[in-house]
Amino acid sequence: MSTLLDKARALDTADPLARFRSEFWIPPHDGGTDQLYFTGNSLGLQPRRLQAEMDRELAHWKAHAVEGHFKGDFPWMPYHENLRDPLAALVGARPAEVVAMNSLTVNLHLMMVSFFRPQGRRCKILIERQPFPSDRYAVESQLRFHGLDPLECLVELGSEASERLIEESLVEDYLSQHGDEVALVLWPGVHYASGQLFDLARITCAAHHKGAKVGFDLAHAAGNVPLSLHEDGPDFAAWCSYKYLNSGPGAVAGCFVHERHHASDAATGELPRFHGWWGADPQSRFLMGPEFVPAAGADAWQLSNPPILAMAPLRVSLDLFHEAGMQSLREKSIRMTGWLEKQLKDHFPALLEIITPADPNRRGCQLSLRVRDGRVRGRKLFHFLQENGAITDWREPDVIRVAPVPLYNSFEDCARLCQLFEAFGELS
Numbered sequence: 001m002s003t004l005l006d007k008a009r010a011l012d013t014a015d016p017l018a019r020f021r022s023e024f025w026i027p028p029h030d031g032g033t034d035q036l037y038f039t040g041n042s043l044g045l046q047p048r049r050l051q052a053e054m055d056r057e058l059a060h061w062k063a064h065a066v067e068g069h070f071k072g073d074f075p076w077m078p079y080h081e082n083l084r085d086p087l088a089a090l091v092g093a094r095p096a097e098v099v100a101m102n103s104l105t106v107n108l109h110l111m112m113v114s115f116f117r118p119q120g121r122r123c124k125i126l127i128e129r130q131p132f133p134s135d136r137y138a139v140e141s142q143l144r145f146h147g148l149d150p151l152e153c154l155v156e157l158g159s160e161a162s163e164r165l166i167e168e169s170l171v172e173d174y175l176s177q178h179g180d181e182v183a184l185v186l187w188p189g190v191h192y193a194s195g196q197l198f199d200l201a202r203i204t205c206a207a208h209h210k211g212a213k214v215g216f217d218l219a220h221a222a223g224n225v226p227l228s229l230h231e232d233g234p235d236f237a238a239w240c241s242y243k244y245l246n247s248g249p250g251a252v253a254g255c256f257v258h259e260r261h262h263a264s265d266a267a268t269g270e271l272p273r274f275h276g277w278w279g280a281d282p283q284s285r286f287l288m289g290p291e292f293v294p295a296a297g298a299d300a301w302q303l304s305n306p307p308i309l310a311m312a313p314l315r316v317s318l319d320l321f322h323e324a325g326m327q328s329l330r331e332k333s334i335r336m337t338g339w340l341e342k343q344l345k346d347h348f349p350a351l352l353e354i355i356t357p358a359d360p361n362r363r364g365c366q367l368s369l370r371v372r373d374g375r376v377r378g379r380k381l382f383h384f385l386q387e388n389g390a391i392t393d394w395r396e397p398d399v400i401r402v403a404p405v406p407l408y409n410s411f412e413d414c415a416r417l418c419q420l421f422e423a424f425g426e427l428s
């Protein structure tokens, strides 16, 4: 296994993105060497540049108070506009289609206010079986809000075990048979449990073909895989920024509304939407008049003036993504996750089964590992990793998720993780 470490170090030396690791604070294990941090899919690491940026915002407030809205390099009044272009680039959208606001579940609700419009027979929401709990609570409460019974109107597709893969054809088949009963398809970009990446264009096409609206929860996709939301054409999408986007716990989230809905709604008001003053056209917002004139594009869905101290980390993060480039990150991600997968398959087939798809086009960086022989051994392994400085996460009943993140993880991290699997095997 020491030759594995040598091989990993050689791969790190040849990695054009290796320098980005030093842009992040990697927590030390027991005050010593870097943790093997494999949970960037849960909470991304803090960029080292952030402290100065936060200090700058605090100093700006201290020095200018209310005039900070108009002064300095990043005046607060148009602050969210600074995030628009890099955010659009990250998710493959046109700038007017994206906005940074609120948090993910809030945005899902705001989007469903506009895009879940049950009418007659067409009243169902289609989601994956065993979705992330917040998404389930959100769709169930939306159904009840419209006077509908989730038992009848919430359709979950997929097999019983959440880690099983869900073929896109299952969605297509359901829609081709029952599509006229479906009002909304709400689907993940990357499944949080299995790590499966879905073909968003295919799901969008199947939903639209049957007259259903479609939205994506990109919590595990944004910053993990390149996206092309405008081209793929969903009606909306939403994502959080504290996972792969490294913007801190509870960070300001992102939202996408396809361009096709911008003009129609501004002109005719046919899309219902909850309004607040920050969604008003900036030209007339401060006239403080009674009439709501919507801002152009996704901005119109904003409610409140944005939390600047919480937006600064997102700005820093998007700079880093811009510098590294999503395509280069994806190339490294495919290499690094593939390398880790190969080591696991070669050396630990008796310990671990990989449930994430083997095809790189059907996954991001995360690998979900089922520990063979179940829960007790699995928990033991998980705690062994933790005690030895490898941070992974545990999903009941028997899955350990590891996410080698191309911005800051190294091949050496992956090799060291394998050494721990080996050491555990020798112990047990």
Ligand SMILES: *Cc1c(COP(=O)(O)O)cnc(C)c1O
Pocket: 103, 104, 105, 106, 132, 134, 135, 188, 192, 217, 219, 220, 240
């Ligand atoms: C992480 C995650 C959430 C979290 O929702 P918040 O509103 O950000 O707390 C929701 N849905 C999915 C699929 C997630 O992965």
